[in-house]
Amino acid sequence: MKRRKILIFLVAIMVLSMMGLGAQCGFGGESPTLVLEVYDGPDYSEDDGMCYYRVEAVSTGTPAPEIEFDDDDNVGSIGTGRVEVGVEAGDSYTLTATATNSAGTASSTIVLGSDCSEDMEAVEADAEADEDMDPGADSDTDSDSDSDSDSDSDSDSDADGDGVEPTISLAISQDATYSSSDDVCYYRIQATVTGDPSPTVSWSEDESNGSFGNRIAQVNLNRGETYTLTATAANSAGSATATMTLSWGCDEEAGGDSDGDGDDEETASNDCRIDLNLCGYIEKDTNVITRVVWVGDNASNRQLKGYISFNISDLAGPDVYDARLVLGNITGAVDPTFADNLVVKADRYGRELDLGDWAVGGVHLKSVSTTGLTQVVITGSGLISSVQEAVNRYGDYFQIKIGLDRVSDEDGVADFFNIDLGASSLVVETNDA
8 A cells, every 4th residue: 555655656746747847848838929129229320311220129938039130230249139220311111020939929010210300400400500591591581470471371381281392402521532443533422401201312413323322422523524413302392402513623543642752552453253152042941052142032932132252362451442342233033022122231251151141130231222123333431341341350251141121022922133143243442551
């Protein structure tokens, strides 16, 4: 009898132990929960007209969920479960995150608008101060204040949602700069605008192809050339135009002795070759394909991200002062325009591709509309600093990551862009002391 009691007691202990172990190991576990919160920002960047938000994913679940975001523009890592996202002024973006563990999946979204109120108001205040100095603006103000009927008319107009007509002024944000790769002298011009709703700006010429947002344009001039740049700000209430005449302003070629003291730096232009074995695309969690770059989704509705690596081993030593990245002969299969934008980021390293390279992150270089997309051209300080960091930290390769701002259209059909590696290039100019 005693043996039977002891046996029953031991069996009971084993059952209780297994139940406890099952609870600890989570037989099924605890399904994730997920909430997205803005913990910093928005911060307005006048250089590219973007509002930057820093978002944190607050999650629960057992085991601890893995978090994945559909976009991440942060420069370097800002911590697990945190991302930085840039939104163009006057626009909005819906950020999506997913928390996944063995017990299930949870998703959450947050709408990020371009509400950089303090910094943008400072820019608009400068523009309004310029407008107040305009005799025409004073005349309009006097006219409104002298007439009650005008005042009533303006109030009715605002109530009807007609908004405020735009104003626009132009200023040089980067003075005459020589580019030896193209033998041109270029300027970068910034537009300061006001209006409600926030106006869009169109340019008669922009050699940067939108690299700096729609508030900054680049104009390249050949020797002896003069060009009158026109910018137009438009919204639902009307439009305004400003012009600026630019002439060749580079006295000497870069690398020449501009002041006659013999101390000026020489320059070198380097066409960084593509390493085909380090280029390709990744089907999320599934396959790595090399020597072909596709961006979009596949027939299983899995996202495709593309990768291109450029050999920069010849750049070690001198400083990078200019760079131009071209993704050429881009063609679409079926309907990759289910996404709004193609996004290019700098990963800054090069190695054999594996599924782990899918991870979010990288330095945002440019977002380009998928509508009518055939080519992407990237220049400017963001590219220059990313190439310089790759030279300083990695030495051999500079890698870019290319994706769409939407994972899939869930139609069971492969929709993607093909990027022709033979028509893509990275040209870097360096200063040789």
